[in-house]
Every structure is written in structure tokens, then in C-alpha cells.
Amino acid sequence: MRRAAFYVVLAVAAATFLYPFLWMAATTFKSPAEVGGLSLLADQPTLDNYRLMWVRAPFGRALLNSMLVATSVTLSVLVFGSAAAYSLARLRFPGRSILNAVTVAVLLVPAQLTLIPMYTLIVQLGWVDSYAALIVPFAFNATAILILRQFFLQVPRSLIDSARLDGMGELRILFTVFWPLSKAPLAMVGIITFMGAWNEVLWPLLVVRDEQLMTLPQLLTVFSLGGGAGPRQLATKLAAAMVLVVPVVVAYTFLQRYFIESMASTGIKG
Amino acid sequence: MANVSFEHVRKDFGTTTVVQDFDLQVTDGELVVLVGGSGCGKSTILRMLAGLESVTSGTVRIGEREVTHLPPRERDVAMVFQDYALYPHLTGRQNISLGLRLRKVPKAEIDRRVRWAADILELDPFLDRKPKHMSGGQRQRIAMGRAMVREPAVFLFDEPLSNLDAHLRGQMRHEIARMQRRVGTTALYVTHDQMEAMTLGDRLVVLDGGRVQQMGRPLDVYGAPANKFVAGFIGTPPMNFLDGRLERERDGLVFVCDTLRIALLGERRPDPTVHSGEAVTLGIRPEDLALADAAGMGTIPGDLVLAEVLGATTHLYVEVGGRRLIAAVPSGPSLAPGTAVTLSIDHSRLHFFAADGSSLRQDGIDP
Numbered sequence: 359m360r361r362a363a364f365y366v367v368l369a370v371a372a373a374t375f376l377y378p379f380l381w382m383a384a385t386t387f388k389s390p391a392e393v394g395g396l397s398l399l400a401d402q403p404t405l406d407n408y409r410l411m412w413v414r415a416p417f418g419r420a421l422l423n424s425m426l427v428a429t430s431v432t433l434s435v436l437v438f439g440s441a442a443a444y445s446l447a448r449l450r451f452p453g454r455s456i457l458n459a460v461t462v463a464v465l466l467v468p469a470q471l472t473l474i475p476m477y478t479l480i481v482q483l484g485w486v487d488s489y490a491a492l493i494v495p496f497a498f499n500a501t502a503i504l505i506l507r508q509f510f511l512q513v514p515r516s517l518i519d520s521a522r523l524d525g526m527g528e529l530r531i532l533f534t535v536f537w538p539l540s541k542a543p544l545a546m547v548g549i550i551t552f553m554g555a556w557n558e559v560l561w562p563l564l565v566v567r568d569e570q571l572m573t574l575p576q577l578l579t580v581f582s583l584g585g586g587a588g589p590r591q592l593a594t595k596l597a598a599a600m601v602l603v604v605p606v607v608v609a610y611t612f613l614q615r616y617f618i619e620s621m622a623s624t625g626i627k628g
Numbered sequence: 629m630a631n632v633s634f635e636h637v638r639k640d641f642g643t644t645t646v647v648q649d650f651d652l653q654v655t656d657g658e659l660v661v662l663v664g665g666s667g668c669g670k671s672t673i674l675r676m677l678a679g680l681e682s683v684t685s686g687t688v689r690i691g692e693r694e695v696t697h698l699p700p701r702e703r704d705v706a707m708v709f710q711d712y713a714l715y716p717h718l719t720g721r722q723n724i725s726l727g728l729r730l731r732k733v734p735k736a737e738i739d740r741r742v743r744w745a746a747d748i749l750e751l752d753p754f755l756d757r758k759p760k761h762m763s764g765g766q767r768q769r770i771a772m773g774r775a776m777v778r779e780p781a782v783f784l785f786d787e788p789l790s791n792l793d794a795h796l797r798g799q800m801r802h803e804i805a806r807m808q809r810r811v812g813t814t815a816l817y818v819t820h821d822q823m824e825a826m827t828l829g830d831r832l833v834v835l836d837g838g839r840v841q842q843m844g845r846p847l848d849v850y851g852a853p854a855n856k857f858v859a860g861f862i863g864t865p866p867m868n869f870l871d872g873r874l875e876r877e878r879d880g881l882v883f884v885c886d887t888l889r890i891a892l893l894g895e896r897r898p899d900p901t902v903h904s905g906e907a908v909t910l911g912i913r914p915e916d917l918a919l920a921d922a923a924g925m926g927t928i929p930g931d932l933v934l935a936e937v938l939g940a941t942t943h944l945y946v947e948v949g950g951r952r953l954i955a956a957v958p959s960g961p962s963l964a965p966g967t968a969v970t971l972s973i974d975h976s977r978l979h980f981f982a983a984d985g986s987s988l989r990q991d992g993i994d995p
Contacts, residue, residue, distance in 0.1 A: 516713035519680050524727035525701040538717040 379603075386597040393589035407597040410590070411581075417598060419570055420577040424556060425605075427492045427573055431555040432548050434497035439547065440540070442498075443506035444532045448518060458507075464500040477564050491565040492573065496555055502547045509543040510536060545616030553606055574602050630691035630781040631656050632677065632814055637686030639672050639838075646672050648838045650686070659808050659815045661829030663822055665861070669838040670818045674784050677816065679703050690781050706775035707784040710791060712767040714759040720770045721755045727778050738777075745773035748807060765796045772807060783808065783815040789824065801827060822862050826850065834858045856985040859911050865943060867979065868912045868953045874980075876904040883910050888949050891926045893975040898988045903980075908988065911979035914943065917955035920972035928953070928971040932963050946971060 380398050386407050388400040411417055445451070446458050476495055485491040513536060521531045537544065562576040572580070578598045610617070632654040639647040647669040654660045662670040675681035677688055679700035688696045695703045706727075714723045721742060728738045746752050749769045754762050762770065768788060775783055785804065789797045805828055808815050819825055825832050826846045834841045834849060834857075842854040853859035859867045872885030874892075881897055881904060883890045890910070898908070920927050930948035937959055944955040946969060955971055963969070980988040 514711055514713065516709040516711050517715070519675075519678070519700075520707070520709060520713035521715075522680065522700040523678060523705065523707050525730040530730075535715060538715075 382596050383600060385593055386600050388593060390589040390593065393593050407590075407593040408601075411594045411597045411601075414594070415577055415581050415598075416569060416572075417574070417577060417601060420572050420574045421601060423489075423492075423571060424574040424602075427489065428552050428555040430489075430493045431496045432552045434493070435499045435502045435551045436544060436548055438498050439502035440506050440510075440532060440536065440544070441529075442503045443510050444528070444536060446503065447507045447510035448513075448515075449528070461500050461503050461507075465504070473560070473564070480565050486565055487568045487571055489571070492562060492571075495561070496551075496558075499547075499551060502551065505543055505547055506540065509540055513539060542616045545613045549610060549613055549617055552609060556602075556606055574598075578602055630814055631689075632782055632816065633687075633689045634673070634677075635687040635689075637673070637676065637688060638684045639669070639676060639681065640684045646838050647676075650838075650840060652833060652840075652843070654814055654816065656814055657812045658830045659805075659817060659828060660831045660833060661817045661819060661825040662833045662835060663819055663825035663861075664835035664841075665820060668835040670820075670835050671786055673835075674707075674786055674816055674818050677703075677782070678705050678707055678784055704781040705784055706778040706780040706782075707786060708768070708771050708775050708788045710787040712759070712764075712771045712791075714767055714770055714774075716759050719756050719758055720751060720762065720766075720773075723759070723770055724751075724755075724773045724777055727774065741777040741779070742773075745776045748776070748810065749773050749803065764792050765800060768792065768800060769803070772804070776807065776811060779811075780813065783813050785815065785817040785819075787819055788817075789819075789821075797824075804828065823864060826862070832862075834861060836861075852987070853911075853979065854987055856909060856911070856981040856987075859979055859981070859987075863913060865914045865954045865956065868914065868917070869981075870910045870912075870951060870953075871907075872910065873905065873907045874898060874903050883908070885910070885951075886949050888928065890928065890973070892978070893926050897975075897978065898980050903988060907983050909981040909985075911981060912953070912973060913977065913979075914954045914956035916974040916977045917953065917957070917971045918974070919944070919955070919957055919960075920970040923970050924972075926973055926975060928973065930969055930971060932965055932967045932969050934965055935963050937962070944969070 377398075381396065384398045384400060385393055387403045387405070388395075389402055389404055389406070392401060442461075446454060446461065480486060480491045480495070483490075485494075517535060518531060521535050526534065557575055558573070559575045559579055562573045563579065566572055566576065569577070578595070581598060582595050632652070634650050634652045637647060637650040638645065646667075650669075650673060652660070662673060664670050672681055676683050677690075677695075679695065679698055679702075683696050686696070687694060690703060690705070714720075715726065718726065724742050724745060725738050728741065733741075742755075746755060749772055751766075751769055751773055754766045754770070757766075759767050759770070768791075771788070788804070789800050792800060801824060804817075817824075817828060819828075829846055831843065832846050832849050833843045836857050842849055842858045849858060850862055853862065853867075856869065860869065870883070870885045870888070872883055872888070875882045875884050877891070881892045883892055898906075917928075923929060928946075928948055930946040930953065932944060933947050933952065934945040936943040936945070940959055941956050942959045944957060944963070946953045946955060948971075953971065982988055
């Protein structure tokens with residue numbers, strides 16, 4: 359009985375989270391007349407909202423931009439982050455403990471605080487309206503370094519010794535020994551970074567004005583602000599929001615096993 | 629294959645010196661065992677030879693080549709680790725061949741060497757398994773195979789049997805000895821287990837506090853330990869020690885320890901003219917004590933505390949004037965704790981140590 363009550367509570371909680379999302383998904387297929395309703399099924403399903411969205415603003419291009427930016431940022435964070443984590447965890451060099459402390463200290467600085475100086479820097483570099491402005495500032499991430507460092511510290515020293523004796527250099531050890539052993543933390547860092555980069559709005563709004571360079575959430579924001587408030591407009595905006603959400607959901611579905619495994623093993627909250 | 633030499637090698641970690649003035653010459657094909665307690669510097673010495681640890685001062689050579697500052701991959705050594713250090717994401721075969729693939733050895737040659745190692749070590753049944761699906765012994769054999777196929781100048785073994793159970797340890801000890809003899813490669817073997825050291829090594833190097841205490845063939849070290857540390861470290865059960873002094877009595881010598889007086893009868897006793905009156909430690913190996921029928925010259929009376937029957941041998945723990953001696957005797961009729969016993973001593977095999985722990989020369993016999 360208690361077990362049943364427990365599941366009822368869980369089901370209600372899950373529905374609370376799921377319903378708005380499902381409603382959004384359903385509404386994108388509804389005609390203007392049905393948009394205001396709470397039903398999760400469209401009486402006359404239509405793809406008009408997606409067609410309209412595609413016609414009114416360059417969402418296709420924005421999707422490509424977002425893909426490029428989020429993928430580049432994720433790859434950079436994984437490559438540079440794991441290289442830094444490996445050095446901080448497993449190499450002996452002067453100043454290592456200071457660098458470790460600095461990495462932790464970086465987490466204490468709120469991103470809003472660095473927004474203006476970073477913007478100034480981008481302007482001075484002449485990177486406004488460029489992919490570099492969207493990618494480079496996020497290519498290195500202290501959280502990723504700390505998560506990976508913590509994991510790398512657990513790899514037995516003898517494995518590194520053995521790899522060195524086998525003739526590997528440090529980079530090869532990182533990518534052919536540590537990476538295969540670190541699938542879970544790499545997946546977790548990858549998902550967190552990808553989602554962060556994919557959903558970023560504020561920074562692109564600052565450094566990109568050219569419509570052709572806009573990322574999906576940026577274009578969606580601009581589109582929502584200027585698109586009007588009628589039922590047709592609402593459904594079109596929701597269609598754009600769906601395009602934004604789907605890739606992240608798909609990525610998470612594929613990688614959630616590693617994600618949860620890693621959460622459980624590192625004890626780090628997402 | 630090659631000689632190995634350490635010349636005045638020293639290793640400091642910060643302000644701590646872990647290896648001091650270490651000298652060792654290993655001849656081609658020899659198996660030398662470095663043995664000592666934890667923290668004695670034995671693993672550090674091995675890691676310095678492998679290039680995994682820097683050398684603070686001194687010179688390391690492999691063959692004619694000085695390797696003191698060369699990176700590990702340029703030293704032509706292969707190492708077997710205590711925890712096997714197999715790559716968990718690779719199969720046994722891939723683990724064995726990885727070092728060769730990295731050195732761009734032709735595939736046919738890699739296959740030949742893997743075959744060869746698999747034959748010697750009987751690896752076939754688990755060659756295509758990943759380490760997590762192998763037992764400890766199988767993993768260690770794969771690790772040995774990985775070292776063998778490299779055909780290195782020197783094999784390094786860093787406590788390779790410590791993680792195995794007693795039965796497997798004995799079996800693997802044989803395999804290592806057999807493999808090393810068969811391939812004839814120079815090998816350095818580190819262990820804290822003196823039994824492994826005695827049975828495996830052509831030569832032992834006993835270490836303590838970063839210094840060499842004694843080097844020599846296992847039986848020489850066992851029979852004539854250079855000091856009290858070596859005497860206590862090598863041998864199971866350990867050597868019995870009695871602190872006392874030597875006194876001259878008529879034309880002979882007596883060892884006096886509180887109320888206990890042992891007349892020294894054998895040839896291997898300190899020179900009375902030099903050592904009488906001196907404070908010394910008497911060392912008696914457990915197997916040099918035996919149960920005597922009656923008290924007599926040079927026997928030790930005591931009370932039995934415990935008899936451990938191991939099969940053919942029994943270890944008797946005997947209380948003698950507040951001290952405990954261990955005697956290893958052939959198993960016989962069981963004795964109850966508390967029984968008064970008399971121990972006879974093989975006077976020809978006694979050891980004497982000066983106050984500083986060094987062995988006393990005994991009537992011209994070098995320790």
C-alpha cells in the first residue's frame with residue numbers, strides 16, 4: 359500500500375514536469391484555433407507551424423551554427439580539459455599546486471562578472487560577429503578540469519608507468535589509456551558542456567548581430583521578441599523551441615547511462 | 629641482454645633521502661633480488677633503473693650505455709608490476725602486443741613473439757579475454773608475457789606476486805624463475821618477502837633505510853649475515869636474539885644473559901682474547917635449536933609456551949628467563965604448554981653481533 363502511494367506521488371511529480379513539455383510538443387502540431395486548449399492531441403495535425411518558422415527566419419542556418427558552436431566548444435573542453443586535468447593530476451612540475459588552487463578559484467568568479475571585460479576583449483580582437491567569439495571564450499572550462507582531474511587521480515600509477523615503458527608519450531597516454539578508461543566522466547562533461555553551449559543566449563546576443571551567425575536560442579529569442587503574440591505566432595515560436603530542445607534530448611538519451619554512472623561515481627551534482 | 633650498474637646512486641624526495649650511495653653491478657643474465665622492509669628504497673631503485681624516477685646523483689648504466697637521464701622508452705627495459713598494470717580496455721593479446729605495435733615491429737614478428745610467450749606461459753585460454761575476466765594469476769602471466777615479448781635488455785619485477793594467494797604465489801615463483809632462465813635476460817626483482825628472495829635470486833641485496841646491508845648469494849647471506857638487521861630479516865621464523873655479554877671462563881668463553889649462562893663450545897665463537905667482557909647479541913636460528921634429553925654443557929632450560937605443528941616441522945615457543953625463543957624441530961610427540969624443556973644448541977652455527985649490530989668475526993671465519 360505504501361509502495362503504491364509512493365509510486366502515485368512519483369507519477370504525479372513526473373507528470374508535473376512532463377506535461378508542459380508534452381503540451382509544447384503537441385501545440386506545435388495544432389492549428390491556430392486549437393492552440394489555446396490544454397489537450398495533448400491535435401484534432402487536425404499540421405506541420406504549418408514548422409514551415410512558417412522556417413520561412414520567417416533563418417532557423418536552418420541557426421541550427422547549423424548552434425551545432426558547429428556547441429560541438430566545437432564540447433570537443434575543445436574535452437581535449438583541453440582532459441589535458442589540463444592529466445597534467446594537474448599526474449605530472450610533477452613546479453607550480454602545480456598553485457595551478458590547482460587557481461582552477462578551483464576560477465569557479466568562485468560569477469560569469470556575469472567577466473561578461474563586460476570579455477566583451478571588451480572580443481571587440482579589441484576584432485572578433486565581433488565571428489564563430490571565434492562564440493567558441494573561444496568557452497573552449498576551456500574549470501569545472502571540466504576538476505571533474506576529470508578527480509577521476510584521473512584514481513587511475514593507478516602503475517598503468518602510467520607501464521604505458522611509459524611501452525613507449526608512449528604523455529599525450530598518447532592521455533588519449534589511448536585515460537580516455538577509454540574515463541568514458542563516464544567524459545560523457546558527463548560532454549553533456550553538461552554541450553547543453554550549456556547549446557542553450558547559451560546572453561553571450562551570443564552580445565557578440566553576434568549578423569543574422570547568418572546567430573545560434574538557435576539567440577535567433578529564437580530575437581524571433582520571440584519580434585514575432586507578435588497571436589495563436590499562430592505562439593505555435594510557431596514553440597515549433598522553434600522544439601527544434602532547440604530535440605538535439606539535447608536525443609544526445610541525453612544516448613549518453614544517459616554514462617551520465618548517471620558518472621554522477622554516481624563522482625558524487626558531483628549536476 | 630646486458631649488464632646493469634649503479635654507481636653511487638642517491639635519491640632524495642624533498643629533504644628525505646630514500647637511497648644512499650647505492651652501488652650494484654649485475655652481470656648479464658643474472659637475477660638479482662632486492663629485498664627489504666617497506667620504505668627501504670628497493671622499489672625506488674628499480675624505478676630509477678626504469679627511468680620512472682629521477683636520480684638525484686650518481687650514474688646508472690645498462691650495458692655500456694649510461695641511461696641516468698634517459699626517458700623510460702629509451703632504456704630498453706620491461707617491468708612487471710605488483711598490480712599487473714594491464715590496460716583494462718584491451719584484451720590479453722592486445723596488452724601483450726601494444727609495446728611492439730608502438731615500436732612499429734612488423735605484424736608477422738609481433739604474432740611470432742606473442743605465440744612464443746603464449747607457449748612458454750600457457751596463455752592461450754585467456755589471450756582474447758579482457759583483464760576483468762581473468763584471475764589474478766592469469767593477469768600476472770599476461771603481464772609477464774607483455775614484458776617477455778619486448779625482448780628487453782633487462783626485466784624488472786616490482787613485487788609481482790604480492791597480490792596473489794599463497795598457492796599461486798609459489799606456482800608463479802617457479803614460472804618466473806623458469807622463464808628468466810629460459811630467456812636468459814638480466815633481471816632485477818624487488819620483494820619484501822624473504823622466502824621469494826631466497827628461492828629466486830642468484831644474488832640478494834638486503835636493504836634497510838636506503839642503504840645496502842649485505843649482498844651475496846642467498847645461502848651465504850643466510851649462513852653469515854653481515855649484521856643483526858640482515859640476520860633478523862632473512863629467515864622464517866626469524867633468528868632468536870639474546871642480549872648479554874661474553875665472559876672468559878678458564879680457557880673458554882661463556883655467554884651471560886641475566887641468569888642464563890651458555891658455555892660456548894663450537895669453533896665459531898668470538899676470539900676470547902679480543903671479545904671477553906664485551907656486550908654482544910647472540911643470534912641462534914630456530915633450526916639450530918633442538919630438544920635435549922637432559923641439561924648439559926651449553927644447553928638452555930625453559931618452559932614451553934606454544935607448539936605450532938606445521939606438518940613435518942614444529943615451531944616451539946619457549947620462555948627462557950623472560951625472553952621467548954623459537955625452535956624449529958622435527959615434529960614428534962605433542963608437548964603441552966607449560967612443560968619444562970631443555971634446548972640444545974648447534975654451537976657450530978651461532979652468530980654474534982656487536983653493540984652496533986655488526987657481526988663479530990668468529991675465530992677467523994668471515995661473516
